[in-house]
Amino acid sequence: MSVAEGPTINTIAERAGVSIASVSRVLNGLPTREETVRRVLRAAEDLGYVPNSVARSLRNRRTDQVAFAMADIGNPVYLAMVREIQPVLKAAGYRLLLHSTDADVADELDVLRGLRERYVDGLIMSPLRGVTEDHVAAIAAARAPVVVIGSVPEGTPVDNVRTDSRTGVRLALDHLHALGRRRIGFLNGPLDTVPGGARAAAYREALDALGLPYDGDLVEVGDFYRQDGARAARALLGRAPDVDALMCANDLIALGALDVLRRAGREVPGDVAVVGMDDTDLASVAWPTLTSVSLGSAERGRAAARLLLDRLENGPREPRVVVVEPSLTVRASTTGVDPE
Amino acid sequence: MSVAEGPTINTIAERAGVSIASVSRVLNGLPTREETVRRVLRAAEDLGYVPNSVARSLRNRRTDQVAFAMADIGNPVYLAMVREIQPVLKAAGYRLLLHSTDADVADELDVLRGLRERYVDGLIMSPLRGVTEDHVAAIAAARAPVVVIGSVPEGTPVDNVRTDSRTGVRLALDHLHALGRRRIGFLNGPLDTVPGGARAAAYREALDALGLPYDGDLVEVGDFYRQDGARAARALLGRAPDVDALMCANDLIALGALDVLRRAGREVPGDVAVVGMDDTDLASVAWPTLTSVSLGSAERGRAAARLLLDRLENGPREPRVVVVEPSLTVRASTTGVDPE
DNA sequence: TTGTACGCGTTATCAT
């Protein structure tokens, strides 16, 4: 509430009867005569002095801030990432800034261009619709290190944390096949998103590998949210009532599918087995609990934070790629049995 | 990746053959001779100039940043708040900084004291264990406006957004009573937290109002997470097998209770009705879907952001209090019927 | 050991 001006090193210098240089030295622990140290510290204490971080940033050319730009804070995947990123940065003395781009490419580019204002020392970004030429250009002009979570075009000079959703889909379909399912439907997200595109290809590949035919009636595309999943599931069930399993491009879609199956009186997994993707917190809350492909969101967040810190502390070096392996968390929506 | 130094107004001035004052004027849209404007803009364009936000902050004494400090990003309640706060701030031109204090009072105080570094223009804070004298002192010394989400001691000079969990508990118990439940258990969070304490009192009051006796066997205290809820539910069921309803201090606790009831073969709501609190996303995902007391997390977040913006834009004024009314979202865990 | 003076990049005041 108070609007009083804060004390600066000048105020302290005056009060302690020394120069601002001495004040600065004492405050930064540089060798100083004991008497001077005492007087400065005393004055600083009395005045309740706290260094101005903005001035310090200007002088030091670093803000001790890092930003994380994601599509949508509401998505549990990004939440899992933030949860891991935050403590890593905090431990290293960085503050975390959050950008929500609403999966809007223009917004993403704004964030990247904004880096030139130097309000952060680095950025972790997870672009939904992929890294375009514009992204690459903006990253190059950014003058601050960027770590991208998600796939980037071959040869893009950026630190990069990715997963292998292809293998992820494969794990899921293998699992379903082993359970005897042969009519495996696929509820995907938008094809113009990176995950959507990759998962579409992966689905066909996995079918091939299993010797199952591709049937367009078994595929439905919507957005990545629960209602879209419900809509898609309804459509697919109408067209292909004999479907005996649903592979979903993320957990939210799977939840929507579960809703629809329940209302339609189809048993899960008895009639239709369901697999989600991302293995979010929701998977263990759903009923039946949801078998889900983990793409290591938490690990990816942590890895990205570490890559960025390393770059911030050690400067330029070869761009690095970290790949997080997917895994399958089996729950009741495919086996009928809940893991402890 | 590049480490090139960025152009400053000096660079531009040189290139355009004018003084830095003119550059600044042009860039800030102050009246300037057309010829000068053209040359400056041209130079700025050529050089890809972007103003340095740190220098600007130092000069303007404002950072255009606001922080939100919460106990735990993992908690869906705070997530709901962030989701609302972010767009409001963004629209007003502020960046959002996130602090996770792990419900640690010392951490909260650190954040408040940190305000004196002036790295943000304002702060929204949601202290779990209440506003202590230390908080009040730190807020007063902060030299940046603070908005507290949660209750604050009477007369504390801070903008404040609160809800009325007392009424919230009352709504839930009325609902359960109307459904014929008479042995209503209570799974609470830690009593030394503000929500925990308030809800404990509210539970007794509501029982009184309904003419139901208070029975210590029907009350269990744990932490605010799912496992704690499960533990508490187990204990309570052991002591009072005749319980016919469970009021839970938040949704996570309720989820834990649902897990236990299911394993124990108790029907929900047939044998035991369950009510959660906070009405998070999880409530509609759970099975059965969870009746939950909404404490307006989203509204509270939005209100807090607005209060802060108002204070930032209009300066000192009387501290204000916004109260968000609770409401009950009825779902299957009490009625057996899903809404819609 | 200490003080003076300059630079970090902007904005704003005051002459001209």
Added chain:
DNA sequence: ATGATAACGCGTACAA
């Protein structure tokens, strides 16, 4: 209309 110059608060090379 424009330019020189003084802040904003801090850190440090250099001189004393």
